[in-house]
Amino acid sequence: MIKAAALCSLLAVVLACGTKKPIASSGGEMRVSAAVRTAVLARVAEQQPQYATFSGRAKTNLTINEKDQYDVTAQVRMVRDEAIWISVTAVMGIEVARLLITPDSIKIINRLRAEYVQKPFSYLHQFVNSDVDFLNIQQLLLGGVAHQLGGDDVTVWQGSYGYVLQKETNGLQYEVRLDNDYQNSYTSIAEPDYGQRLEASYADYQASASNPFPYQMEISIAAPRLTLQSEMKYSKAAYDEKVELPFSIPPRYTEVQ
Numbered sequence: 001m002i003k004a005a006a007l008c009s010l011l012a013v014v015l016a017c018g019t020k021k022p023i024a025s026s027g028g029e030m031r032v033s034a035a036v037r038t039a040v041l042a043r044v045a046e047q048q049p050q051y052a053t054f055s056g057r058a059k060t061n062l063t064i065n066e067k068d069q070y071d072v073t074a075q076v077r078m079v080r081d082e083a084i085w086i087s088v089t090a091v092m093g094i095e096v097a098r099l100l101i102t103p104d105s106i107k108i109i110n111r112l113r114a115e116y117v118q119k120p121f122s123y124l125h126q127f128v129n130s131d132v133d134f135l136n137i138q139q140l141l142l143g144g145v146a147h148q149l150g151g152d153d154v155t156v157w158q159g160s161y162g163y164v165l166q167k168e169t170n171g172l173q174y175e176v177r178l179d180n181d182y183q184n185s186y187t188s189i190a191e192p193d194y195g196q197r198l199e200a201s202y203a204d205y206q207a208s209a210s211n212p213f214p215y216q217m218e219i220s221i222a223a224p225r226l227t228l229q230s231e232m233k234y235s236k237a238a239y240d241e242k243v244e245l246p247f248s249i250p251p252r253y254t255e256v257q
């Protein structure tokens with residue numbers, strides 16, 4: 001339970017790998033012209049969060065392997081392009097885990113087991129495509145569109161609900177669905193050959209400073225030895241407030257290799 005709660009946000013990104021299968025429309029959409037594609041991508045770029053810091057608090061329900069359910073609270077703080085800090089608390093507000101993710105490293109403290117993990121960010125690339133990076137995690141947690149979905153090789157489809165962006169790069173397959181306000185409502189990164197898929201849905205966008213933020217998120221992961229569903233309901237989300245990212249490992253804690 002503790003590992004799942006602590007790693008929920010991180011796993012949502014890093015369990016997705018690549019595919020070599022061709023990308024097709026999701027059904028019912030029409031492929032747009034090059035001129036429309038350029039205009040859509042420009043609007044998408046305008047919609048991406050503009051901020052220096054982010055802080056939020058969310059009630060989170062986790063379901064692991066379709067049977068184990070846990071209710072926790074996650075505090076999420078970010079310094080753009082520099083650090084992601086997550087504190088996970090359980091009953092009575094007792095912290096059970098803390099994460100600090102930077103472009104260079106991943107650190108996790110497990111309070112209940114008095115253990116910690118400290119690895120370079122590149123450690124993830126032993127398990128996932130090297131195209132998965134810090135920016136992917138950052139965007140996922142804010143409802144942003146993956147930075148790989150830009151350029152002339154993005155395919156754009158139009159449906160009654162908005163647009164679909166698709167791209168395959170470096171072995172990874174991306175799909176993002178936009179509503180009629182050009183906000184991200186669905187993201188998928190899949191690897192059918194290995195039975196792995198990440199899906200993230202976003203809803204209840206509310207204004208926060210100059211950026212709309214999805215107060216409801218659902219993230220699901222399907223892999224051969226793991227299924228994970230996470231429902232996050234934010235009660236607070238703020239941009240550009242002063243944030244602190246305290247992270248110190250007690251001397252008595254044991255490092256997990």
